[in-house]
Amino acid sequence: MKYFIGVDIGTTATKAVLFDEKKVQVCKSEKGYKLYRDVTGKAEEDPEEIFLAVIETISKLTKILNQNDELLAVSFSSQMHSLIAMNKNWEKLTNLITWADTRSDKFAQKLKAQPDAQGIYERTGTPIHPMTPLSKILWLRGEKNEIFEKTAHFLDIKGYIFWRLFAVNKIDLSVASGTGLLNNQILDWDSELLSLSGISKDLLPVIVSPYEYEVSIEQGFAEEMGVSKQTGFIWGAGDGPLANLGVSAIDTGQVALTIGTSGAIRSVTEKPQVDSKGRTFSYALDAEHWVTGGPVTSGGDVFRWLQEEIFEKKYSFDDLTTLASTVPAGSNGLIFHPYLGGERAPLWDADARADFYGLNYSHKPAHLARAILEGIVFNLSEVAEGLGEINEIFATGGFTQSELWLQILSDIFDKPIKISQSSEAGCLAAVIMAEKALGLTSKLESPENVVRILQPIQKNVIIYQELSLIYHSLTVQLQPLFRKISNFQKKYSN
Template sequence: MSYVIGVDLGTSAVKTVLVDKQGNIAYETSESYPLSQPKAGYSEQSPEDWVKGTLTSLRRLVEISGVSPDEIEGLSFSGQMHGLVLLDEDNHVIRPAILWNDTRTSKQCRQIEQVLGDELLQIARNRALEGFTLPKILWVQENEPEHMEAARVFLLPKDYVRYQLTGDLAMDYSDAAGTLLLDVTGKKWSEKIASAFHLPMSLCPRLIESFEDVGGLLPEVAEQTGLSVNTRVYGGGADNACGAIGAGILSEGQTMCSIGTSGVVLSYEERKDLDFEGKVHFFNHSEQDAFYIMGVTLAAGYSLEWFRGAFGKDLSFDQLLHDVNNVEAGAEGLLFTPYIVGERTPHPDADIRGSFIGIDAAHKLPHFARAVLEGITFSLRESIDILRESGKTITSVVSIGGGAKNETWLQMQADIFNAEIVRLENEQGPAMGAAMLAAYGSEWFPSLQDCAAAFLRPAKSYQPDAKRAEKYNELFAMYQDIYGQTAELNKRLAAFRG
């Protein structure tokens, strides 16, 4: 037998999966690590914790599988995006990594907008948002000049782990696209952006393809993990790009909806000249010379988690949603907006907050639960509509994550998106995408598309109901009015929040 390993470096844990040539998950393990929040809005981690967790997870994977190390041909990565890792001249970590969900950089975002103006969207193809890497670099430049002076190169999380496993310093295009320093369509670091903020080009690492062979494991790493030094390591990709690969989003028209803590609508794209005016993200895909368009709902599954904690903390999610199917579409006139931590698409607004609109004395817990599901899905529909307005035909959407675990919610997605919703048989998200990059890099398949055809199998599809789809169209128009009606009020309320 032959196997590859996918390593998914998340925010709370690293997950490793062992995959055979038929795409079956033979074994999987995970190791958690701590998150540090030293101040309000700060979110940091120790890069060494990622390395330790990855080595432990790989060792456990080899041990519990009983597979011969020589049968494991390749390994690749998926990683949390945007996190800043600064290394000194000896490639030692200078300070804790500043993560994607750190919000300290609002001042630096405004600075980037002021200095670059329209050129930012022309080059980096994305707005300056707190989560991206360049604002974090500028924050260190302003607040920790001694650290910036010592910095010789920056990496993203999975790239640092890969460096520790192989000794190779590099960054793939799909992850580099989330830094605001990459010329996305030119596939090169932007001298214009770097020089605008007095950053040396040497700070930017070598760029590679996600499926590129970057070498074998260091002897000491092979010894610690039980893997062979002959196991080849491939570049890997950003978690959203790998999630797309793991869902088979590898050709024009293919779209996925991923509902986890946040929600993502992502569609494959080959056109370079699209202009979304920053309403959605435009990133390099891990597929060569391809891109993906992505809209984000900041609090998708998190809205449901918040609702359960606030109003049904003694209930499981299954119990909370048990009677939702007995409530008609529209929750009998109750609408919810999932802006409980601000919003990203199509309203990049840190001050907006959520609402229940239309509360009636007759409404019970199932009405509110259904309204929460519908509100999350309406928010994702806004991204779907932006894609359709660009000329895309979206008739089928692959649903992954928590939103693919509830039959009622899957049917709701079909009705609200007015598209077929497909649930996969063995959905492993970014970890599977990383394994597929290793399989392709190991030349198991002539293309990633061929790999997807062999690895991914649909389990069930859901078709839109015409009457419910029409009703949801009317409700969606009302939902879209809520942002404009409440934005100014929420700005005034912001002063009263802790």
């Protein structure tokens, strides 16, 4: 038998999936790790923990292969916008600074105030925000200058993994397109932004095709993972663009909607495409496929907050969704804006803060739970307004395990929701890219894996259409207060 392994380096866990040559999922391995947060906006991870998670998840899968089986390739999906600073001896100067880190907000705000801010967005396809490596580098230069001056290499997490395995210094086009430093017209680092950041091109990795692959892995790692030294490790792409490919949402009018730790909604175009209101990004899947959409910081992590911090782990995820299902659509007029960690799309405001609006004596824990689920989807529907006409929605991510959440999605969007067989769309898409990289196919094509279609409930649609107007109006009115309350919190937080 011949197999592929797709690896997804996520924010809270690395997942590896073994597929046969017909792209049927055989088994999965997963390893979690800690996201280190504090009141300053820090959101870091230990890159070595993630590296070990990659090793472990792959090794668990190869153990089930027989001696005569062939592993054709290992291919990667990874979180975007991450940054690690390393010195000239390739020693870490920082942990992995993730997309969720907002400490560079002051520098992002200064960048937004520049006359060329819209031009920066249009050249890079990346909204100006603390999530981007561009903002993080400006922050390091401005507030961590002792680190900045010692930095000889800036890597993302996938680049770090490949550097450890193959001693190469590269970044794939897809991940590079989310750095805020890539000029999407010339597909190279933007010279003006390099100058603005105070760095030279040689501090950044070499940009390579998502179809490039490495062989001749270091012998010790090959043995530990149970792979041949000549097994191809495909660079692959970022997790957002790959999610569209994994669920076959690559034609006009098709969108992929993902909710995991965070969330996103995306569609595919042939060329980079930006929004006149700056609500969306435009990232590469490869040079011929560009994914337009918006990532929301507020996804499943918000529901986890409810579970752990408010209900103190008294309820499981299933318990909470069951509880939420006991109250009607609209949560009896309770609205939740899910901006616990600031927000990316559609606001691009690290100072955004969450709120429950409409609370009264009738509201119980079940209403809070349902309002949070609804608020996350309302937020995604606001992002969707920047994508043009939507004909089909393909759902992927951990939230597809919740029937209630899927129904809320269908009702708020008033569209049928197509649910894929595999929730690991990123791993599947990485394998599809591996096939093209190895010359086994000439085009990107995902297997038909829609197992069912969920239809909207019209009485709920009517309720949500009315409530969405209030949700949007509240967002507009609250935005001027976000920075004030954020500054207050920073001033008085312990």
